[in-house]
Amino acid sequence: MFGPPSSLIENYLRETGFWHVVTIGQGCKLNSKLISALIERWRPETHTFHLLCGECTITLEDVHLQLGLPVDGYTVTGSASSTNWGAVCYELLSVTRDNINGGQIEIGWLRDTFPESNNDSTELERIGYAWAYILEMIGGYLMPDLS
Structure with missing residues (x-):
């Protein structure tokens, strides 16, 4: 992340949740030993922690309570497809990029732009x-899978 956001965009971030x-x-x-113990007990095939007392998983309610992100309302499902990703980029960011690869943009481009x-x-x-700040939070902090 490129640091805390400017106070000038705080209201926009609050408005979007x-x-x-x-x-x-x-x-x-952070407790590194606790994190290591949880990582050892995580089973990616079932998306659960296997503990001595049983299985435990992360629910949408957990996401809501811990991250403060809204989980009610319209959902985003399926894949997004477009024949003109440049137009989508322009609609959301008011700028376009020439080489958008399947709807993906680079974090470095966001920082530079x-x-x-x-x-x-x-x-x-x-x-x-x-x-751009929200996109970087999602791509660099919430879901950092390099895709």
């Missing part, structure tokens, strides 16, 4: 920066 995700880990001390907002930035620039 991502503000709580920004605060994850702040003031939290959307520098941190300042007091002179327009509302459109702030919204674009907020979207």
